[in-house]
Amino acid sequence: MNVAIMGHGVVGSGVAEILIHRNSLIAERIKNDINIKYILDLREFNDLSYSDKFTKNFSDILNDDSVKIVAEAMGGINPAYDFVKRCLLAGKSVVTSNKELVAAKGAELIKIANEKNVNFLFEASVGGGIPVLRPMVQCLAANEITEFSGILNGTTNFILNKMIVDNMSFEDALKLAQENGYAEKDPTADIEGHDACRKVCILATLSFGKHVYPEQVATDGITKITLDDVNAADSFGCVIKLIGHAEKLTNGKITAFVRPTVVSRENMLSGVNGVFNAIMITGDQTGEVMFYGKGAGKEATASAVVADVMDCAKHLESRKYLDWCDGDDNYVVNDTDSEEKMFVRIIGKDFDSLKATFQKEFGSLTSSVTKNEFSKEICFITNPIKKSVLNEKLSRFENIEIKILHTMI
């Protein structure tokens, strides 16, 4: 069976290498031979054993009816969106690792795939090599998913982990991540939460059936997290993680966000370190299930793309059904203001006077209070309270600095 690869960057070259080096293993497993006919890339790759497969012309792929499966690994929306759409319309199955594309255009592309009776698969778009989308759709098929929480971005998790374990500042940890190749030169998409946001969109859509768009997800990154925050959380036996979350509300709508969160060390997600990712999904029958592994990396991501190619090749005539319809403006609600335990740091003149004020005004709100060593602050975790109420109570005080984080405790 002929396939084409679009894009020969980190992931695309990994896909090519696995398809070539593992040709016989793959053939044995799917009872079919996979042959790369084209690799689309504008750059020159003259020194590879498979240099003859390269083309700069998308039409070669589009117009070749013998190419039944296309692996898209170009990244970004343009021209990936246009190319993928035209492949699907031409009756080719497409697999992709491109989260940006799926999060922005998934509903439309899946609709076309359904109409053309071909597959559009994107396991590698969330969690790299971690199997999560297929298990969610297939293995949890008898469940209603009620919510999920995940560590969805390896770069930010690496940075936060360095801050927690090595007491490194955010800036130093980011620099180290860049030196190790875990963060881009322009790290915005990672540290501002955009990358995690796209994965929340994909997971939320598969969980609840209706497309969630990136602009609907309340997204906050980790750039405002300081070493003091990390140490204050530690004094409560907690770590700070960038958590992507979505859940069904009782009115049929959902809430979805990405934000730094104070996570109890009792929670399995707190143990997810370095560039690892994990997604905890709650099904109404099965309870909590978690998927854990490397969220990125050439081999891991490419092997997930290849697994999708293999699945397409095995089931070319029997399309996977995905419940993925278009979203709407009012579907995602982010001002739920529900009662939650909040993590509060108050920085003022000195610990004793803060504590006196605190005990008078907030004593009933919290279960415990601690101070940061050597600093003029108190921090505490509230009993469940609406953020609006908490903000109002705190607004009465002057000459203090306040920092509030959500929790999973």
Place this chain on the structure above:
Amino acid sequence: MNVAIMGHGVVGSGVAEILIHRNSLIAERIKNDINIKYILDLREFNDLSYSDKFTKNFSDILNDDSVKIVAEAMGGINPAYDFVKRCLLAGKSVVTSNKELVAAKGAELIKIANEKNVNFLFEASVGGGIPVLRPMVQCLAANEITEFSGILNGTTNFILNKMIVDNMSFEDALKLAQENGYAEKDPTADIEGHDACRKVCILATLSFGKHVYPEQVATDGITKITLDDVNAADSFGCVIKLIGHAEKLTNGKITAFVRPTVVSRENMLSGVNGVFNAIMITGDQTGEVMFYGKGAGKEATASAVVADVMDCAKHLESRKYLDWCDGDDNYVVNDTDSEEKMFVRIIGKDFDSLKATFQKEFGSLTSSVTKNEFSKEICFITNPIKKSVLNEKLSRFENIEIKILHTMI
């Protein structure tokens, strides 16, 4: 589409309830209607809304060509084996949660399913509601699996957890597990490791392609684990877990075992508490991936069976391929005697004289040593050493009691 359920115990009744109560959700998801035509059970169930579906006669199911899918939830080998085999031979797809059956007869039943071009699926047989077998076969399809380690039995994990957290004796923790319904009246299959052993067989066969039989897996339960062992492990920042493990050896053979293991708290498996299970799988491309969730329970297990029924219904004409050929006597090797870090407790007359002896004879073997509070013993973790060498060194000493455990450190 007509289905039959064999056995109306905990899992079977759960399957019936989900298929009935979620009928429209399921129909929407698979674009097909599932109708329970028969439920096979020798007992009377007169007060159920679906009492009319019961039969005591297996032939009703076998001879009804409209029944395309059979869910087996009887447990045990007999008569499940005979019934499942005859259903497959009659061209019906079968799904099961019966680990004992799959571990003992999987190779034969899969061969028949292949010949008859029907499905034989058993996601619920390992890890209850945790998606693991399908992700392993489908999502990791481009990987060679090199090894796996798992906490595969909720009962023993509950008992060990109570010993660790609540300082409870083995006997008291077992009693509590029985009171909570987590352990059977006869707990042998759980506490002696037989249940975990069957799951190792299934996982090892799917990982490496050749049937592993229960009698080939070196199986040791938790009955010899004492509170002193647990506390000694704790003093090294470790917990004791019942670990099922298998890995590929360089000679094409494998090793497979179930045994109590001293696990570092740095390892994700150490955080798997209570009746939860987790399986850590290493793929050569994707690295470590872990699947975590409730390993048992009516709803979780039944929902996994129903997901398999749904998968069969969607792909009745396109069989899943499983690489599962018969095993042989020499395939599993358990006397590898490889170099490992071992956890050693030596109980003698008093700590000081033990330590003096230890430092003279074993100083070079270990990185650290500790004593149990109030007890006349030392414990240490060796540098990597063959168990045979360690045993020989220890055999020189008299009047001491020695306890050795394997580690994951």
